[in-house]
Amino acid sequence: MGGNIATSRAVALVGPYTTGKTTLLESLLFTAGTLHRRGAVADQSSLGDGSPEARSRLMGVEVNIASTTFLDEAWTILDCPGSVEFQQDTRDALMVADVAVVVVDPEPERAVMAAPLLKFLNTHAIPHMIFINKVDRDGTGISIRACLEALQLYSDRPLILREVPIRDSGQITGYVDLVSERAYHYKAGQASDLIEIPATLIERESEARQGLLEHLADYDDQLLEDLLNDLSPPKDAVYQDLKRDLAADLLVPVFFGAAEKDEGVRRLWKALRHEAPTHDITAARLGIADSGVRASVFKSWHGRHTGKLSVVRLWSGEMKDGTSLKASNGESGKVSGLYAIQGQEVSKITSLPAGGIGAAGRLEDIPTGTLIGTPVGFGASNAPDWPTPLPPLFALALRPTRQGDDVKLTTALARLCEEDPSLSVEHNADTSELRLWGQGDIHLQVSLARLERLFHIDVQAEQPLVAYKETIRKGTVVQGRFKRQSGGHGQFGDVHLTIAPLPRGSGVRFEDQITGGVIPRQYIPAVEAGVYEWAQRGPLGFPVVDFAVALTDGSYHVVDSSEAAFKSAAGVALRDGAAQCDPVLLEPILWVEACVPADATSKAQRALSGRRGQILGFLPRDGWHGWDCVQAHVPQAEMHDLITELRSLTMGVGTFSWRFDHLREVTGKTADKVVELRAKALAPA
Numbered sequence: 231m232g233g234n235i236a237t238s239r240a241v242a243l244v245g246p247y248t249t250g251k252t253t254l255l256e257s258l259l260f261t262a263g264t265l266h267r268r269g270a271v272a273d274q275s276s277l278g279d280g281s282p283e284a285r286s287r288l289m290g291v292e293v294n295i296a297s298t299t300f301l302d303e304a305w306t307i308l309d310c311p312g313s314v315e316f317q318q319d320t321r322d323a324l325m326v327a328d329v330a331v332v333v334v335d336p337e338p339e340r341a342v343m344a345a346p347l348l349k350f351l352n353t354h355a356i357p358h359m360i361f362i363n364k365v366d367r368d369g370t371g372i373s374i375r376a377c378l379e380a381l382q383l384y385s386d387r388p389l390i391l392r393e394v395p396i397r398d399s400g401q402i403t404g405y406v407d408l409v410s411e412r413a414y415h416y417k418a419g420q421a422s423d424l425i426e427i428p429a430t431l432i433e434r435e436s437e438a439r440q441g442l443l444e445h446l447a448d449y450d451d452q453l454l455e456d457l458l459n460d461l462s463p464p465k466d467a468v469y470q471d472l473k474r475d476l477a478a479d480l481l482v483p484v485f486f487g488a489a490e491k492d493e494g495v496r497r498l499w500k501a502l503r504h505e506a507p508t509h510d511i512t513a514a515r516l517g518i519a520d521s522g523v524r525a526s527v528f529k530s531w532h533g534r535h536t537g538k539l540s541v542v543r544l545w546s547g548e549m550k551d552g553t554s555l556k557a558s559n560g561e562s563g564k565v566s567g568l569y570a571i572q573g574q575e576v577s578k579i580t581s582l583p584a585g586g587i588g589a590a591g592r593l594e595d596i597p598t599g600t601l602i603g604t605p606v607g608f609g610a611s612n613a614p615d616w617p618t619p620l621p622p623l624f625a626l627a628l629r630p631t632r633q634g635d636d637v638k639l640t641t642a643l644a645r646l647c648e649e650d651p652s653l654s655v656e657h658n659a660d661t662s663e664l665r666l667w668g669q670g671d672i673h674l675q676v677s678l679a680r681l682e683r684l685f686h687i688d689v690q691a692e693q694p695l696v697a698y699k700e701t702i703r704k705g706t707v708v709q710g711r712f713k714r715q716s717g718g719h720g721q722f723g724d725v726h727l728t729i730a731p732l733p734r735g736s737g738v739r740f741e742d743q744i745t746g747g748v749i750p751r752q753y754i755p756a757v758e759a760g761v762y763e764w765a766q767r768g769p770l771g772f773p774v775v776d777f778a779v780a781l782t783d784g785s786y787h788v789v790d791s792s793e794a795a796f797k798s799a800a801g802v803a804l805r806d807g808a809a810q811c812d813p814v815l816l817e818p819i820l821w822v823e824a825c826v827p828a829d830a831t832s833k834a835q836r837a838l839s840g841r842r843g844q845i846l847g848f849l850p851r852d853g854w855h856g857w858d859c860v861q862a863h864v865p866q867a868e869m870h871d872l873i874t875e876l877r878s879l880t881m882g883v884g885t886f887s888w889r890f891d892h893l894r895e896v897t898g899k900t901a902d903k904v905v906e907l908r909a910k911a912l913a914p915a
């Protein structure tokens with residue numbers, strides 16, 4: 231039953247944005263005695279959110295790591311960002327945590343915001359508790375039961391109330407613990423006072439306690455028998471069950487309190503102390519064998535004075551500065567510098583004990599998600615599955631403001647992507663743009679702020695261009711002659727071309743139908759080259775696709791003909807011919823699947839139709855109770871801020887996936903505007 235655990239455990243604080251995770255970190259550190267003065271997020275004095283990017287936005291933009299000791303037991307707390315745009319860090323931290331505390335707001339209508347997280351925890355069977363925070367606020371309006379019922383809709387595991395609130399004029403002023411059956415009155419900033427269970431609560435308490443025991447009895451036959459015989463089970467047995475069921479992720483205990491006033495926080499600490507699994511149990515859950523040093527890299531960053539740091543959770547053995555390691559990606563490395571992390575501070579240590587979290591220096595080719603360990607018995611096969619990085623949803627095209635910063639920018643972006651696997655860089659060949667992809671506008675703005683602060687690179691960021699194409703709708707027969715006479719010998723080429731449209735996706739085809747040597751062999755590749763060159767920019771200003779050109783006839787001059795002249799002749803023919811071929815703009819259409827809670831399904835459909843999308847249908851989201859996915863074809867030109875709109879319709883939880891599907895003809899005003907803008911962009915300055 232808990233107590234005297236020699237190794238360090240890791241708890242991740244997760245939950246929707248602004249529910250109070252960083253405040254809870256502060257409170258956990260304060261109540262444990264690690265912080266002597268309590269800071270606050272709002273006045274930028276908290277230990278968490280210490281980076282300039284987090285401070286200036288008053289929000290979590292990366293995982294905050296801090297260690298502490300509570301009643302002589304070591305803990306590392308991973309305070310994770312709540313914003314949907316920074317979930318990569320949250321997921322990676324969860325992969326190494328022994329237990330997660332899901333911090334939520336008490337309003338039932340906000341429960342849906344925790345849905346994606348609860349899904350992730352359920353999928354990966356990560357033991358978790360719920361902490362309903364901010365119960366100091368507007369007390370009369372808060373119903374713990376309603377909050378729990380709303381959250382239960384999104385959890386596969388039963389959520390079990392561990393305490394019931396004591397109220398004074400509606401305001402929550404304390405709680406009755408359902409296992410110890412003791413009542414406490416909150417004292418802001420201090421340990422709660424033990425009090426008598428208020429008479430009015432006795433019935434509510436015993437009903438809730440019965441509910442708790444019945445859930446535990448689902449996995450404990452002895453307890454079931456006791457309950458059937460109306461016997462009160464021994465407390466120790468109840469604590470044992472709670473501990474075992476939490477470790478097996480069979481149920482989710484629910485606590486409440488107010489992190490800002492340290493209310494309910496000692497209660498949470500004690501639950502963690504007695505019930506959270508230890509690192510060896512977590513390692514076994516992840517399938518990591520205990521043989522020598524084994525550690526998972528769950529975060530990477532580059533420190534100004536330390537070089538690359540790999541933040542690791544050590545599952546077994548002892549990691550030291552200088553330890554040689556193999557990695558599950560096939561690389562190897564040697565720890566060069568070992569550090570403890572406390573918020574923004576890193577400090578040198580000589581060794582890291584099992585269960586601990588620290589930063590190992592200069593493991594250059596070992597990315598986040600890798601298992602590392604001493605070589606003996608190390609095989610890639612024992613690396614646990616790591617979730618794939620979050621797919622890109624939002625892009626900006628970047629250009630360095632200062633000339634000559636291109637190479638520096640590429641290097642810096644590669645680093646940022648290494649530190650954050652949900653960022654990626656694309657060099658788009660169609661538009662010649664350098665694009666930064668991420669999870670949303672704030673995510674990218676924070677990345678650009680880091681680019682400025684750490685690499686001193688200023689960039690201009692714009693909405694990316696769309697890779698329009700064009701094609702022809704009719705065929706024609708055309709002659710192209712290129713003739714120049716300027717001094718010496720001239721230039722002469724003459725071609726007859728048959729131009730014809732091809733089905734979508736055919737590309738450009740060239741056929742040589744010359745017979746009888748009317749054009750000598752050596753000039754034919756030049757004609758073909760002329761066709762491809764012309765196709766790079768058609769009459770509307772975009773690359774031309776899906777057409778065929780047959781070279782049917784022509785003539786040449788013994789002295790004046792040349793490859794260059796034939797290439798130009800082909801260009802002349804196509805330029806003249808294309809005008810008769812009914813050119814038309816093609817725009818890229820994406821297949822998009824937007825997934826939202828079912829009450830927002832019709833709003834999501836409207837959002838997609840409003841973006842010239844064609845709704846293909848909708849289905850219940852596989853494995854997600856109460857969610858739908860709407861499929862549609864949407865022009866890429868309308869996609870830029872779709873994620874922003876979907877989130878604003880769904881309290882942040884709506885999302886989508888996408889892939890290129892096809893090119894579609896676009897006409898009328900939409901096309902005219904595109905062509906006009908293109909002409910302006912191509913016009914000489």
Ligand SMILES: Nc1nc2c(ncn2[C@@H]2O[C@H](COP(=O)(O)OP(=O)(O)OP(=O)(O)O)[C@@H](O)[C@H]2O)c(=O)[nH]1
Pocket residue numbers: 245246247248249250251252253254271272288289290291310311312313363364365366367487488489490491
């Ligand atoms: N009334 C009340 N407000 C609280 C409590 N805990 C946190 N807050 C406030 O909620 C706001 C957000 O707190 P944070 O601790 O930054 O929330 P967070 O969950 O870390 O936010 P992100 O990391 O950005 O998702 C701050 O203004 C806090 O003062 C609480 O117990 N009661």
Ligand SMILES: [Mg+2]
Pocket residue numbers: 251252253278279289290309310311312
């Ligand atoms: Mg935070």
